Amino acid sequence: MLWSYILKLVILLPLVCGLMIGCLYLWRRLESRMPGKQATRLVNVRETMMISPGLRLAVLDFEGKRLLVSVGRGGVTLIDKVDA
Numbered sequence: 001m002l003w004s005y006i007l008k009l010v011i012l013l014p015l016v017c018g019l020m021i022g023c024l025y026l027w028r029r030l031e032s033r034m035p036g037k038q039a040t041r042l043v044n045v046r047e048t049m050m051i052s053p054g055l056r057l058a059v060l061d062f063e064g065k066r067l068l069v070s071v072g073r074g075g076v077t078l079i080d081k082v083d084a
Contacts, residue, residue: 046059046066057079060067068080 042062044061046061048056048058050056051070055070055072058069058071060069064083066082067078068082070077070079
């Protein structure tokens, strides 16, 4: 009787904890994609493009300006700025 309880505990406890962690991970990933959130942000990412495995270009909107930035392992570099 006691062994069956311990066996269930050993199997089900990690399963429940894994499901909780998985749900929290998915919530964080999908929360930014929910409608209604983008209107309250100051910075909007318009488009991104992978240039190489460690380098990406991104177009951002910030305070009426459109910014082209390079994002890499070394940081973020402003390439061009245009009034939108």
